[in-house]
Amino acid sequence: MLHTRNLQFAYKSIAFKFPDIHCAPGEVLLITGQSGKGKTTLLHLLGGLLRPEAGSITIGSTEIQKLSNKHLDRFRGNHIGIIFQQAHYVASLSVLDNLLLATHTLDKKRKLQQAKRLLQQTGMEALMHQKPDSLSMGQQQRLSIIRALVNKPLLLLSDEPTSSLDDDNCYNVAALLKEQAYNNQSALVIVTHDRRLKEIFPKKIEL
Amino acid sequence: MLKLAWKNILNKPLNALLSWTGISISAGIISMLLIFQNNFERQFGKNIDGIDMVIGAKGSPLQLILSSVFHIDAPTGNIPLKEAEQWMHHPLVEKAVPLAYGDSYEGYSIIGTTEAYLQHYEAVIAAGKAFENNFEVVLGHNLSQKLSLKVGDTFFSTHGHDEHGEEHTDQAYTVTGVLSPTGTVLDNLIVGNIESVWKIHDHPDEHQHCNHEDGHHHEDKHRELTAILVKFKTPMALVQMPRLINQETSMMAAVPAIEVNRLFSLFGTGVTVLKNIGFGIMLLAALIIFVSLYNALKERKYELALMRTVGISGLRIFISLLAEGLIISITGICSGLVLSRIILFLLSGAIQDNYHLAWDKLWSPVPGEPALTVITLCLGLLAVLIPALRIWSLNISKTLANG
Numbered sequence A: 001m002l003h004t005r006n007l008q009f010a011y012k013s014i015a016f017k018f019p020d021i022h023c024a025p026g027e028v029l030l031i032t033g034q035s036g037k038g039k040t041t042l043l044h045l046l047g048g049l050l051r052p053e054a055g056s057i058t059i060g061s062t063e064i065q066k067l068s069n070k071h072l073d074r075f076r077g078n079h080i081g082i083i084f085q086q087a088h089y090v091a092s093l094s095v096l097d098n099l100l101l102a103t104h105t106l107d108k109k110r111k112l113q114q115a116k117r118l119l120q121q122t123g124m125e126a127l128m129h130q131k132p133d134s135l136s137m138g139q140q141q142r143l144s145i146i147r148a149l150v151n152k153p154l155l156l157l158s159d160e161p162t163s164s165l166d167d168d169n170c171y172n173v174a175a176l177l178k179e180q181a182y183n184n185q186s187a188l189v190i191v192t193h194d195r196r197l198k199e200i201f202p203k204k205i206e207l
Numbered sequence B: 001m002l003k004l005a006w007k008n009i010l011n012k013p014l015n016a017l018l019s020w021t022g023i024s025i026s027a028g029i030i031s032m033l034l035i036f037q038n039n040f041e042r043q044f045g046k047n048i049d050g051i052d053m054v055i056g057a058k059g060s061p062l063q064l065i066l067s068s069v070f071h072i073d074a075p076t077g078n079i080p081l082k083e084a085e086q087w088m089h090h091p092l093v094e095k096a097v098p099l100a101y102g103d104s105y106e107g108y109s110i111i112g113t114t115e116a117y118l119q120h121y122e123a124v125i126a127a128g129k130a131f132e133n134n135f136e137v138v139l140g141h142n143l144s145q146k147l148s149l150k151v152g153d154t155f156f157s158t159h160g161h162d163e164h165g166e167e168h169t170d171q172a173y174t175v176t177g178v179l180s181p182t183g184t185v186l187d188n189l190i191v192g193n194i195e196s197v198w199k200i201h202d203h204p205d206e207h208q209h210c211n212h213e214d215g216h217h218h219e220d221k222h223r224e225l226t227a228i229l230v231k232f233k234t235p236m237a238l239v240q241m242p243r244l245i246n247q248e249t250s251m252m253a254a255v256p257a258i259e260v261n262r263l264f265s266l267f268g269t270g271v272t273v274l275k276n277i278g279f280g281i282m283l284l285a286a287l288i289i290f291v292s293l294y295n296a297l298k299e300r301k302y303e304l305a306l307m308r309t310v311g312i313s314g315l316r317i318f319i320s321l322l323a324e325g326l327i328i329s330i331t332g333i334c335s336g337l338v339l340s341r342i343i344l345f346l347l348s349g350a351i352q353d354n355y356h357l358a359w360d361k362l363w364s365p366v367p368g369e370p371a372l373t374v375i376t377l378c379l380g381l382l383a384v385l386i387p388a389l390r391i392w393s394l395n396i397s398k399t400l401a402n403g
Helices: A039-046 A069-079 A095-102 A108-121 A137-149 A167-184 A195-200 B002-011 B013-048 B061-070 B081-088 B115-120 B194-201 B204-211 B215-222 B236-248 B256-299 B301-309 B314-355 B369-393 B396-402
Strands: A002-010 A015-017 A028-032 A054-059 A080-083 A155-159 A187-191 A204-206 B053-057 B093-105 B108-113 B125-128 B136-139 B154-159 B167-179 B190-193 B227-232 B251-254
Touching: A002 A039, A028 A039, A028 A167, A028 A195, A039 A054, A039 A155, A039 A187, A039 B396, A069 A080, A080 A137, A095 A108, A095 A137, A095 B002, A108 A137, A137 A155, A137 A167, A155 A167, A167 A187, A167 A195, B002 B013, B002 B314, B013 B061, B013 B256, B013 B314, B013 B369, B053 B061, B053 B236, B061 B227, B061 B251, B061 B256, B081 B093, B081 B227, B081 B251, B093 B115, B093 B194, B108 B115, B108 B194, B167 B190, B167 B194, B190 B194, B227 B236, B236 B251, B251 B256, B256 B301, B256 B314, B256 B369, B301 B314, B301 B396, B314 B369
Parallel strands: A028 A187, A028 A204, A080 A155, A155 A187, B108 B190, B136 B167
Antiparallel strands: A002 A015, A002 A054, B053 B227, B053 B251, B093 B108, B093 B154, B093 B227, B125 B167, B136 B190, B154 B167
């Protein structure tokens, strides 16, 4: 599902050379490493937010580094779900509207069904008309996960999804990620230095 | 995307309110001035229509026009009938309407004149009948309600224009009729014959004194007019006649068109200043929109980056931001235009009393308002354009990595 080869990237002062990554559908891959090793950079490369200097990233059957900006935006929207370290959302929209904003199905009825089904699965149904600001950290993170999932992505990327959560929430979020990735048959890549996650997910790459 | 724009406005209601108020007020002020100027010029134009020249006593020509045509100033003085008549029957004169005025009732001028005055304004009798005898008057259309006088009522006139002036208690006027609306000064005037005005000022003691002299002489001496409204047979006369009268007689001739233009240019300066103030407020409002959107976008840069990552194109976000600004601008303009009309409508009573000016077609757009709308929209658009363009320079990866 996800393959990278000879991936390289450089900021002005630092250059990164990343090991090759493979991740099958429904599989969870943990990328760990100390700060400054380029964990987030790698994640942004995989998500098409940054462009590699050399090497290739293949998601499904598409080499995303070859896509134009516009097509990359569209590809990302349709096939990649990204969960950030902090939950970002559109503050003026309700939980439900935030989900709908990220949903690309054209059929409005199906869009709504899909969003509601996910909210139901994660126990957030009662909160769907609230503003994201009023949710707890754990709930906000769950919202981010649902939003990443609404389009049934091929690849799910998650950047430190649990670093700001307590143990209970951490395990809940980890379980939710694992379960949803499996249900969707998405490849899930988690970047983290959270020990608790290392215990749960066996497959990992150290940078 | 429109929904997003609307939700974003609602999310920061105070900011939106501030921007909206600014635009409303500035558009309102400018529209108010435009309406005022437009009506002012049209009404003044309507009133001087068909009057080529006014003859009166020497003084300020503008005052003569203001008093004789618009009845919003005191007369310059009187001119002897005998001298005036020579010019009224001049071969180049098509029509000459004699006026004798100076008295009022409750602040509304009483004009001594002939039927020709009513004909000039194309007024017909709406109720009762025309004045025939001395001390009979007809009321302008607006006055029957304002003065709560009806046909058959009587009243005493007051000397001068002041409501509290000396009353001429020895003779009362009787209302014989009410005129149809004309949309001119006539609607706010009381009209009778010239003899009544003469008689009111013919005090009995003077009579006795004068009776010792030659009676005929006395008659003529007291026969005076305040002004004559003149229409020429040919425009050529306009060039010679006023000069001739001003040079060769003790009277003065003034041309309404010239004096009214002079008045407009005097007035114009004030209107221009106010308009500039209006535009100043509008710039301020645009600046408020600009700053508040700029700041809001700084706060919202994570969500903008997020929207880009979930696959919403920069163009769609851009359109949503533009819509945000446009919604505020458009509602601001609309409420401004309505506001100005509401204010003018509320003021209409006072303005009618002071300037004898009634709003004509208040609710239809006046010239200049389409331009005002376009300018305001452009300003509003410009104010959102600059911050909105920044979404393309936003570094998504960096923004989200630092969050």
